[in-house]
Amino acid sequence: MELEKSYNAKEAESKHYQRWEAQGCFAPEINQNPDAKPFSIVIPPPNVTGSLHMGHALQHTIMDVLTRWKRMQGFKTLWLPGTDHAGISVQRKVVEQLGKDERKKPQDIGREAFTQRAWAWKEQFGNTITEQMRREGASVDWSRERFTMDESLSKAVREVFCTLYEEGSIYRGKRMINWCPNDKTVISDLEVSEEKKKGKLTYLIYPIEGSDKTLTVATTRPETMLGDTAVAVNPNDERYRDIIGKFVLLPLTNRKIPIIADEYVDLEFGTGCVKITPAHDPNDYEIGLRHNLEQILILNNDGTLNENAGAEFAGMDRFKARAKVIEDFETLGLLEKQDDYEITLPVCERCKTVIEPMVSEQWFCKMDGMRDMALDLMKNENLPHFSPQVPHEKVYTTWLENLKDWTISRQLWWGHQIPAWYDEAGNTFVARTYEAAKTQANSDNLTQDEDVLDTWFSSALWAFSTFGWNGEVTETDDLNDFCPTDVLVTGRDIIFLWVSRMMMTTKKFVNKTAFKDVIITGTVLGKDGKPMSKSRKNGVDPLEMFDKYGVDATRIYLASIASGADIRWNDLQIETYRNFSNKIWNATRFCLLNSEGATVDPESLKLSDDDSIADKWIISRLNKTANAVNTALERYHFHEAVRLLYQFFWNDFCDWYIELVKDEITFSSNNVSDDEDDLSIWANSEKQTKAKTRIVTIIEQSLRLLHPFMPYLTEELWGFLPATGSHLHNSAYSNADATIMLADYPKDGNIDEKAESEMQSVIDLISRVRNIRAELSIKPAEKVEIHAACNADLQQVFRENEAQILKLARANTLTLGETLNVPKASAKAVMQGAEIAVPLEGLIDFAKERERLENQINKLNVELGQLNGQLNNENFVAKAPVEKVQDLRDRVAEIENQTQTLNKTIEALK
């Protein structure tokens, strides 16, 4: 059969995914080996609001490479997919839609109607990313797809909540929290980020009661003075010792507030006097508690001020109120000054709205117990094992050690509503169901808490809730088989938000380690070296790359940069792998054009003595590559695996092996029809079929090795190869329909170092002659004569490969001997163990040739200088390992030998 001249990625991509899925190849049940070891990964569930970005593509590639690799090795493999309900994001989308389509607010339609719409939104738009994953070729088991708000997962959430409540870890209380006035909900510390801005430090003058003295406080948020309930000074501050215990008349309000002493105040900063707003500042909150200060809440949920701020300010936006406070102080002559000041604002991680710290009644979760479990795992068993190891283990541990209570309630409607009910008297009943709550309360008249749980609360359970655990069901086959999962692949941004919490909850609720290894991927940066973002417009869309270069090229490129460090996107690199796809396609195409009578037969890779050096060499190289690729993958060195495969396939197999055996393989197909009776051709035929079988088998093995990285291309080509079928499957899949994704992953082949070094000599010889040709500008059509002087063994090697040497070096004759016997007008070269000459009567320019040789001597001399530098160092000779020293001495001898030869040659040319 004959393939198209170049690889059409789209065509291959459209063919195989559905079939794989339909045949159940992605599900662990495909594995028929009852003793198969499990291998499992749970996907970090992408938000239903999301669409695929480069970070996903990178992580999915890594997960798929591991999954496909392990599956081919015969593991009972599960990569479990799913999505996250993404509370705030979905809520915002639905609010937006409601406003646009119907000009309504959520309150207008009520909670039930709103959540119905959210579900509808999820049904309609929520599978964008899962569809995109199909395009990626992700071999996830869709039959086990989960969503964080599935019934069973929701049940798990209630179970965990209730258990933690019952043991006193979850509690409700008024605490200082982070409020997002835009999303109108509390958010946890981890969801707050920072923004540096130029701002003002404003100095406000407060009159002291019963005197004409004043004091000055400095603030970056002047409007909060409306909620001040004290002024604090340091007890050791000489300047203010006499006013401690007195009162300040707070301007713009009619309040009298105490001047208190607290160590917290920094004598050096500002004026040394600090206004204290316990309801709106974390530090002031603490001071307020110590001094029993009143908390005056002056903000509404939307960031406007409330009645507590006074009639003039009520309903006013916080930033307008800030301006007005400053203005009013100025009018009163109480504004001392305003300094330029760089301030770091806490902002909502998602919407970048400035966060207001405030006191609010929320649900919290104490983490101490679970935290200690996770710390013990790390301390005693070094779990999870991070890759790359440093610094993540240390960061993880330190973070756990300093863990504070987690604010778990959110003022949203989309999510898991908190399973707490209140009776008319305000008593709280936490229960797994409404029915149970009613029984507890002994009342039918209960109202459920309006809040939902932080989205990360359900994500935290992902490593076991997805396997069927929900409190009622606590043992499932999947839980037994697949938890702990083997490896988690994620970015470093959610080590705290997600990774640590999964470790904690999984240990606590199913007494297992969520995952043994954690691969922390680097960030894919834009071409400008900055993280990809919409605002920077430096994003690269994976789908565009799929269209432009093909899914496989994109995947193997992503794998080639997956070393753990951040990586800058580079179109040129991905093009290399597009070319690589084409190279694989065409190498296969060549073999197929000459595959008459051949079959894919792994037996053909077993060597016998009459096999040629080239055959021994390529099989050794193949085996070495397979071994190294397996090792690299075990270490999660994806870039190294890719490099090995690329080098083997392109350099060893295409550049050398195909060229070496080309004549042998193409011979009869060109000639047999011309002269069918020629006995020598028939004599050649069996040998040739063997050669053809061997080369298609090597291709087949290469495709297997490449399959985890390039699933579509390899599947497409595998199907074209002669006699591929389920008999090539790993034994765990012998009954399944034929596909490369179930073929046995190559490993543990024999390595023949002697053949490798002999072949290297052949390659060196050809390269030397080619170098002479290129540097002396000998026309490609011009055939040369090659003379080589070397020992008998090497002569034998060259003789065995004479045909190939003549062809690849474009020569007529190869003359071998112990010494060279050539005319003066010859170009010469040296290599390890041999001296080479190419007679060039009439073609050689002696001056040019001398220059060429001197160049080579210079290169050798540089190396010699380095080596002698070391060898002349007595300490080196005394202390370095003996083998090392001997290696250098051998090399020096070799160089001296070669240099001598070259010098003689130069002399002869004079």
Place this chain on the structure above:
RNA sequence: GGGCUUAUAUGUCAAUUGGUAGACAGCUUCCCUUACAAGGAAGAGGUUAGGGGUUCGAGUCCCUUUGAGCCCACCA
């Protein structure tokens, strides 16, 4: 303020426990040689950011300066 990462060829990146720097792309020269011009052959190109130290030997370990980036805490 505390901690961490990083600096290697023109570009993007590699380099096992310290053993004397590689790949791809680009560049130069030549070639449409019946698998592939998305190709082939041959080349040039590096005081591994600067300085110091440990060592027989440092891209690799230690100190330091400078540049880039990240995390945590705090900032009246």
